[in-house]
Amino acid sequence: MCAQSSSAINSIDDLTPYQKAAILSVTLGDEVSAKLFKNLSKNEIEAISREIALMKKIDPDIAKAVVREFYQMLKAKEYAATGGLEYAKELLMKTLEPEEARKIIDKLVKLLESNVGFGYLENIDPKQLVKFIQNEHPQTIAVILSHLDQSKAAEVLGLLPKETQIDIVLRMASLENISPNVIKRVSEMLETKMEDLSGSNVEIGGIRAVSEVINRMGRTESKSLVDQIAEKNPDLASKIRDMMFVFEDIIKLSNSDIQEILKHVDKKDLTIAFKGAPEELNKKFFSNMSNRAAETLKEEMDFLGPVRVKDVERAQKAIVDIVRRLDEEGVISISGSGEEMLE
Template identity: 25%
Template sequence: MSQLTTFTKAQKAAAILVAMGKPSAAKLLKFFKQEELKALVDAARVLRTIPQAELEKIVAEFEAEFTEGAGLLDSSDKMDTLVSEHLSPEEMNALMGKPSMKAGDQSASVWEQLEAVTPDRLAAFVASEHPQTTALVLSKLSPPLAAKVVVLLDKAVRGEVVKRMVSLGQTSPAALRILENRLRAQVLAESAGKDTSAGHSRVASLLNELDKDALDEVMDDLAATGSRDVEAIRARLFSFEDIALLSQRSRVSLFDGVSTELVTLALRGAPGPLAEAVLSAIGARSRRMIEAELASGGENVPADEILKARKQIASTALRLAQEGVVELPNLQQAA
């Protein structure tokens, strides 16, 4: 008996999305309602391997096309990755039925609420604190957030703070309550009262859709208005041309998961220094393939396809920067 008859509609849809791959499937995710996304994730969890023949029948039923060679699919893991990479933490929490942790949410502990506070806000608080207090605060944060705060600390105290974290012992409940109250009053209250980070991210997301020249022009216009948000917005901007400003380590991390086809398309017509910055971060074999493809021509490649490829790579850099994998340059100083 064919497995096809035992698949639910949600399972079939999950199988097709996984087979499509991240770039194509990501375009479709935004059209699903929250309950439909949850049904897809739940359906993927009960799927195991799907033989090629069965997958072809599913695809034929949906009258769609898929990339040859999809083969056997680990649907649960791939669906989790696919959804998590294209939904915000807040959307993921809502999708999976988890409570949303926001600054000022009194139902969560102080330390849970701090996870929603920006690293620079936390760094500003601990900057005037004793290294022992800073060490205690960092020890209570999640490792990804604590790491981002550490790199923002003054170099003169950074080593001392880390040293104290190593030898940190038990803290009395009374002292911990005092610290939590101060954090609640000085960090969480201010963050909840005036949190403009969402607005900065919203504007930056819009501007990141522009080409480099248009982006610079809009930012100049914004600066001319005297807006105090220019620096915060600029810190969230990144274009394909800014790859040359990344460290070699960050460039290698960025292109580690980018396909050679996408890199080739993005490098069409790119200036020599920018192309070299990209190619120097790629393995020798892949570099030779890309250079050979670029040398073979490509004058008929639509400009909008090249721009789309560059935006996709820039978006990947921004996502990896949020995850702490890639360190973006200070674009304002580099400008």
């Protein structure tokens, strides 16, 4: 599972919310999960789907604990809706063990505190929003951008002063979890300037959010920004690059770049990687090989038979690592993917 191996997960408390949702989805089955997904945002569905894809085995006891917690949270919300939070606390303390009840109550309080977000900002023109927030502290701007759709956040970030962009991005990357009290203070500050303002979110930002925002900026701007990040935090820049470029993105590269990549990749890795690649990408590679080489590779793929997903992922990562190295050496250009160059 994401960021944690299955051996590191000894109890339900070791799981992230998305991991719990993934386990619940698998346990409930496709039909029920499909109905649940209809009530989630695209980003939530993508995050849960990613966790499902990363799962190898699910401990039966942990799966039972996740389902039990889900049921308890449903009942707790029902109690709160019926008679308020205090009524919910009272019933939970009567029906559950004290420690278990306290955990559910804490989660219920967090859920209620984070029930309203910054959705009202989605209807604001990015240029107007920039005027509104540009004089705020970078930390405040980072919190606000982390609540926006990635495309809008990228547009707003691109309109902010160049000298503050790097600071804001670094702050966004460190917002994995943020206190509801901090969000509350930001909301109170904004409330004096805009109408119908409220809300808080507990889980926001993070490296993935940053990479998605930067990915939506222009190629020149995004490369420049990541280079600046690398000067201050090389490890963060590397993680952002990892999330910004994946194996499927190779299809955006020019034919000359593909030909250069073919000179450096292990043919065995290529054969395995193609097993899990889109047909369109495979065809692009084949079109940049000699007919004989392409036919030989296709025969080897057929001879290989079924391949484990983890082996495909390993082979694809090996190729992506080579692509990044060639890009760093200036042999090919990821930032200019698919663009025609003039001498």
